[in-house]
Amino acid sequence: MTIRDVLSDADERTNVQDADASLMRAARLHKKFEPLTIDLVPRPSPRASDVLVQVKACGIVPNVVNVLNYSLESVVSLPPLPAIFGLDAAGVVAAKGELVHGVEVGDRVYVNPIRYCGSCRYCRMGQHAGCEYSTLNGYFGMGSKALQMFQDYPYGGYAEYMTAPQYSLVKLPENVSFETAARWGYLGTAYAALRRASVDMSSTVLINGVSGTLGVGGVLFALALGVPKILGVGRDIELLERVKAIDPHRIHVHSTNSRISVAEWVRSHTDGCGADVVLDALPTGAPAEAFLAALDALGKCGRHVNCSGVLECVPINVPKYTVSSQTLIGSCWFTTAQGQEMAELAASGRVNLDVFENRGYALEDINTALAEVNERKGGFSNFVVLPDERRSK
Incomplete structure (x- = not known):
């Protein structure tokens, strides 16, 4: 049974009106393969080092349907049910704990969903993806102890409010709307991958899956980083x-x-040389053949950085990349510092985010949004939930 199959049933269960300021509306998944329901739940309070964010927009990434169907359960860990999902939230700081400094109530922020312990050797090196507690809040866990992070931060962005640690906040410039900021996760994933590959004004960059959600972001930030030539590969002309x-x-x-x-x-x-950098931005479930086709275009001493959704094993010609001094890099998510760099690039006008077509939905219409997300126009469509908005009568 798909989300679309049960959409009408969900509509009957979302006519909830909050009558108590201590409560908030949240879209929750109670059971696998069932629609989200709009529930009244207690509004959280921030702990000493946390903030409370009033969510203005939260992105609906293409892969979220796979996560909600728990079809990736063998690859990542998922939160215990009932759960509030929502990966990319942006909004306004509504309250803060007594140990939070440098952040004020009213600040416009993007909430980086990556959670980590902050104490292990990986965290001390700034390599948060290596932390045993590493978790994408409102989405899935990557570390073996992710369940603790789900318990500490059970609120995703498909709700009116959420708590978040101070270290997760990216301050947004006025020229970045909340709807655009709700795309920061996929934009940041591409940006971090480009930075890991050390792209600069001398790099020729091949982006595999260029017209998809990751690919378009890779184009925009490659341009902002001064890349003189971008070679984009995709299917749809x-x-x-x-x-x-x-x-x-x-x-x-x-x-x-x-x-x-x-x-x-x-x-x-490239005068027969091949690409200096290959950014692999293929969607979840893409075949290994597509991955290998781009890898074959990598030039000598080139760097292949992968942030794609290829799930199957890929055979690698080890002698070829050894003799050619090529580097293969895996890149998962991005740091809050990198998220702030992106905000500064947007504030200065070096990156143009006007190419996105925002498509907003009221919280009560989240199941409709999930059913329609595959109708997007490649990476140019930006689907967002707007918790402030109420369904029109």
């Missing part, structure tokens, strides 16, 4: 042309439906 239109002089695109291989096309644009 219309979407590829939209990507090229962002900067026709620096962006070149290629459809995988072409008879010309990705590697052959890339070498035709």
Whole structure:
């Protein structure tokens, strides 16, 4: 049974009106394969080092349906039910604990969902993905002790309010709307991958899956980082042309439906050298063949950075990348510091985020949003839940 199959049943269960200021509305999953329901739950209070954020927008990422269906349960850990999901929340600080400094009530913020212990050797090195407690709040856990983080921070962004640690806050400039900030997770994933690959003004970057949710963000921040040539690979010709239109002089695109291989096309644009950097931004469930096609286009001494959703094992030609001095890099999520760098790039005008088409839904319409998320126009569509809004009568 899919979310769309049970949508009408969910509608009958979402006519909830809060009559008590100590309560809030939240979309909760009570059972696998069932729709989310709008429940009244206690409004949380921030602990000493936490803040309370009034959620203004929360993103609906394409992969969230897989998470809600628990189809990734063998790969990651998921919160105990009932659970409030919601990965990318942006809003206003409504209250703060007594140990929170440098953040004020009323500040506009994005809440980075990554949670970690802060004490282990990985956290001390700033490598939070290695922490045993590493968790994407409102989404899934990556570390073996993620359950503790779900217990400490049980509120995702599909609610009117959520608590968050001070270390998670990115302060937003006025020229970044809450709807756009609700895209920060996928934008940040691409940005962090580019930084890990050390792209700069001398890099030729191939983005695999360029017209998707990760790919478009990779284009925007590669341009902001001064990359002179971006080679984009995808399937849909219309979407590829939209990507090229962002900067026709620096962006070149290629459809995988072409008879010309990705590697052959890339070498035709790089004097036979291949790409300096390959950013793999394929969607969840993409085949290994698509991954390997881009890897084959990597030049000598190049860097391949993967933040894609390829789940199957990929055979690697070890002698080839050894002799060619190539580097293979895995990149998972981004730090709050990197999220703030992105905000500064937006504030200065170096990155243009106007390409996104925001599509907002009231909290009561979240099941409709989940059913429609696959109708997006590639990476240009930005689906968001707006908890402040009420369903129109």
